[in-house]
Amino acid sequence: MAITFSKDELKNENELKNEKGRSNMSISLDQIDLIMKRTNATYTEAKDALERSNGDIVEALALLEKEGKATRRTNINTTQEQINTYVDTLKTTHFVLSKDDHDYIHAPLIAVLVATVLCFHVSVIALVIALICGFKIKLTDKITHNVRFSNDDFMKS
Template structure:
């Protein structure tokens, strides 16, 4: 079947298909432009995406879902069982990006004054930042104590300096 470049262009304009896809669709439809367009649309609905607007709509829907989940997931600042602040995580993330030093100072001040910082996910799971920071602090303290003990043992063995202790291993 013969068809013109104008027919291929018409199919491309209306469907967003490539020249190859438009040509194949016209061959399948025996040169009928309308049938070729219908063929490509039904093919797109069957799983292959030829139209950028369909992909754009999917991206927008995904972004909407992320923002919705971000607004459901919340950050709570609590003191003595009472909620001092209740912030959607989306707003907290934007604030953290724009005002990082102020946010860090605020978090440290809140934790130092006995507040609890909690993140509540959309599934109801609660992440207590104070527990995480206490665990991290405990791990750091353990590593510092281990390093002190190691240095003391090395120093007793032969007055080793700090610089030398970094290169040597201690027999435990």
């Protein structure tokens, strides 16, 4: 004799099993944080995925990806953003070589660094001669002209 269940009875049975499974498992904040960091999911999305996967992190990640709620974080984007930030800083910072309130060189720091790399020996010799002759070297902000670094500060310490 076979026992048969109606669709509603099966549905209720599955819901009871899910409720039992959820009440027995404990989801920690560390698990939720890990899911959030790996997928850029919100707190509630991460918690819900963990609950549906009975606390299994890998299964929760797979669920979020299937639903399209998870976008993978790539180090390429963050690295590219960091590189762009450094390049922007180099563009907005100016190298100023001055003596007696007269600027002899006022150029973007990135251009000075490229010239230094291409003509290293000449650049170092010119820099040493300029310091011996009493020239002042400053790194300033392009927009506000605030001094970020000056050889006067270096000589005081």
